[in-house]
Amino acid sequence: MFGSIIIDVAVGVAFVFLLLSVVASHINDLVARFMDWRSKDLDKHIRQMLSDPNLANKVLNHPLVAGLASKPGRTPSYIPSNTFALTVFDALVPASGNQTVVENVRAQVSGLPDSRMKEVVLPMLDKAEGNLEQARKDFAGWYDESMERLSGAFKRRMMLLSLIVAALITLLFGVDAIDLANNLYKEPGVRAALAGAAQTASKDTTTFNEAVKQIQGGGLAIGWSTLPTDAAGWLKKITGLLMTTIAVSLGAPFWFDLLRNISSLRGGGSAQATPAEPKK
Incomplete structure (x- = not known):
C-alpha cells in the first residue's frame, strides 16, 4: 500500500514537471527562432x-x-x-x-x-x-x-536559456516541488486523479489538455495563495522552487521517458509517442 502511494506521488510530480517542461520547450524554441x-x-x-x-x-x-x-x-x-x-x-x-x-x-x-x-x-x-x-x-x-x-x-547557450525560462515558469505558476509532493501524498483523491491522467497521457499525448484541466481544478499545492510566515518556511519554499526549476530545465523528453518508466510500475506499460505541444 505504502509503495503504491509513493509510486502515485512520483507519477503525479513527474507529470506536472512534464507539462511545465513542454511549456518551457516551446518558449525556448520561440526565443531561439526569434533571435535567429x-x-x-x-x-x-x-x-x-x-x-x-x-x-x-x-x-x-x-x-x-x-x-x-x-x-x-x-x-x-x-x-x-x-x-x-x-x-x-x-x-x-x-x-x-x-x-x-x-x-x-x-x-x-x-x-x-x-x-x-x-x-x-x-x-x-x-x-x-x-x-x-x-x-x-x-x-x-x-x-x-x-x-x-x-x-x-549553441547547446550551452540553450541550456542557460532553459534554466532561465524554467525559473520564470516556476515563479509564474508558483510550483514548489516539496509542497506538490506533500499535497499529493496527503490527498488520495487528487493523487489518484493526477496519476490516472498521467498514465493515460504517457500513452497518448492528445490527452494533455484534459490532464491540464484536471491539474487546474484538482486542488494541487501550486500558486502563491499561501506564503511562509517564518525563515524556516521560506527556506523550504525556496528549496522547493529551486528543485522545480532544475527539474523543468531537464526538458520534456526527459520527463516523458521517466513518466513512462514510472507508469509502467502501475501496470501501464510503455508509451510509443514522444512529447508534443498540447493540442488546442
Missing part, C-alpha cells in the same frame, strides 16, 4: 573560418548555400559539409577556371591573409596530391569538426 541564433552563429563562424570577407560573401551568396536559407538574404541555420566544401572550392576557382586542378585552389588559398584556414588547408591540399575529391573530403571533415564546436557552444 543558429543562422547568426553559423554566419559568424563561417566568416571566422574563412578569414576573408570576400570569400565568405561568395560562399554565403552561392546558390547552393543561399538555397538552404528559410528566407532570401538570410544565412541558413545548417549547411551540409559536402555542400560547404563544394561552394568554397567553387568560390576559390570559379567554373570558368580550371576547377579540376587542386593547384589552382592552392594558389588562391595561398593568396589569402594569414589565418587558421590557410594553416589548415594548405597542408590538406598538399596531402591530396592533386586529387580534388580527396581535397574536398578533407575540407568537409575540417568543417564538420568546426561545426561540432559550434554546436557545443
Whole structure:
C-alpha cells in the first residue's frame, strides 16, 4: 500500500514537471527562432573560418548555400559539409577556371591573409596530391569538426536559456516541488486523479489538455495563495522552487521517458509517442 502511494506521488510530480517542461520547450524554441541564433552563429563562424570577407560573401551568396536559407538574404541555420566544401572550392576557382586542378585552389588559398584556414588547408591540399575529391573530403571533415564546436557552444547557450525560462515558469505558476509532493501524498483523491491522467497521457499525448484541466481544478499545492510566515518556511519554499526549476530545465523528453518508466510500475506499460505541444 505504502509503495503504491509513493509510486502515485512520483507519477503525479513527474507529470506536472512534464507539462511545465513542454511549456518551457516551446518558449525556448520561440526565443531561439526569434533571435535567429543558429543562422547568426553559423554566419559568424563561417566568416571566422574563412578569414576573408570576400570569400565568405561568395560562399554565403552561392546558390547552393543561399538555397538552404528559410528566407532570401538570410544565412541558413545548417549547411551540409559536402555542400560547404563544394561552394568554397567553387568560390576559390570559379567554373570558368580550371576547377579540376587542386593547384589552382592552392594558389588562391595561398593568396589569402594569414589565418587558421590557410594553416589548415594548405597542408590538406598538399596531402591530396592533386586529387580534388580527396581535397574536398578533407575540407568537409575540417568543417564538420568546426561545426561540432559550434554546436557545443549553441547547446550551452540553450541550456542557460532553459534554466532561465524554467525559473520564470516556476515563479509564474508558483510550483514548489516539496509542497506538490506533500499535497499529493496527503490527498488520495487528487493523487489518484493526477496519476490516472498521467498514465493515460504517457500513452497518448492528445490527452494533455484534459490532464491540464484536471491539474487546474484538482486542488494541487501550486500558486502563491499561501506564503511562509517564518525563515524556516521560506527556506523550504525556496528549496522547493529551486528543485522545480532544475527539474523543468531537464526538458520534456526527459520527463516523458521517466513518466513512462514510472507508469509502467502501475501496470501501464510503455508509451510509443514522444512529447508534443498540447493540442488546442
